[in-house]
C-alpha cells in the first residue's frame with residue numbers, strides 16, 4: 001500500500017478562496033470593511049519570519065488587510081502590553097497575533113491574556129481554551145493548527161466517530177486542543193507524549209494518528225497501524241537543515257492509508273485557519289454572526 005498524500009496547500013487555497021468571498025461581502029455592508037489582522041513579531045527568529053511572510057501572502061489572497069509590527073528583541077513586557085492595548089482599542093483590527101516564542105524577558109501568558117478575547121484569532125487565550133473545553137462554538141476561537149488537522153481529516157473522508165485517535169504531544173497550542181476536538185467528534189482519544197514509555201504500542205492502535213511531539217521523523221512505519229490516517233504536525237530541521245516533520249514519510253507511506261506531508265501539509269492549513277478565524281472575528285465585530 002502507498003499512502004494517499006493529503007494536499008494541505010490545495011485545501012488551504014480553497015479555504016482562503018471562501019474567506020475572500022466573505023471578506024468582500026463584509027466590505028460591501030453598510031458600515032462594513034475588510035477584516036483586519038495585526039501581527040506582532042518581537043525579535044527576528046528566522047522560522048518566525050518565514051511564517052509571517054507566508055501569512056502576509058495568505059491575507060492578500062483572502063482580501064484580509066494585514067499590518068505587521070516588528071519590535072526589537074530587547075523589547076520589554078510593558079512596551080508590548082502597551083501595543084496590545086492600542087490594538088485592542090483599534091476598531092479596524094479584528095484579530096491580533098503575537099508570534100511565539102517570545103524573548104525570555106517577556107512572559108507569554110501575560111501577553112496572551114492581555115489580548116481582547118474577541119480578537120484572539122490564534123485561539124490561545126484562556127477564554128478560547130475554555131470555550132473549546134465546554135464545546136461552545138459561539139465563543140472564542142479554535143486554535144488554528146488542530147482546527148486545520150480536523151479539516152484535513154474531513155478532506156479524506158475520515159469521520160472520527162467511533163475511531164481510535166492517538167495524539168502524540170500535549171502542548172497547549174496543538175496536542176491538548178487536538179485531543180478535545182477529536183473527542184468532540186466522538187473519537188476514542190489517547191494523548192501520548194515524550195514520557196510515554198510504550199509509545200509504539202499506543203500509536204499502533206490508532207486509526208487516526210496526529211504527530212505533534214516536535215522530534216524529527218520519530219514516527220516510523222512499524223509504529224503505524226495498516227490503513228491508518230497519519231497527520232504530521234512536526235516542523236523540524238534535520239541534520240542537513242532540511243525541513244521535516246515528526247513522521248518518517250518513507251516508511252509510514254508504505255503502511256498508512258493517507259499521510260500529510262511536510263512541507264505542504266499542516267503548515268499552510270494553519271495559516272488558512274488563521275485567516276478563517278480573522279474573518280469570523282470581523283463577522284462578530286460587524287454583527288454578522290457565525291457563518292463560516
Ligand SMILES: Nc1nc(=O)c2c([nH]1)NC[C@@H]1CN(c3ccc(C(=O)N[C@@H](CCC(=O)O)C(=O)O)cc3)C=[N+]21
Pocket residue numbers: 048050051054097098099100101122144235243262263264265266267268270271
Ligand atoms: N502566535 C503564533 N501563532 C502561530 O500560529 C505560530 C506561532 N505563533 N509561532 C510559530 C508557529 C509555526 N507556525 C507555522 C505556520 C505555517 C508554516 C508554514 O507555512 N509552513 C510551510 C513552509 C515553511 C517553510 O518552507 O519553512 C509548509 O509547511 O508548507 C510554518 C510554521 C505558526 N506558528
Ligand SMILES: [Mg+2]
Pocket residue numbers: 169170193194195213
Ligand atoms: Mg511532549
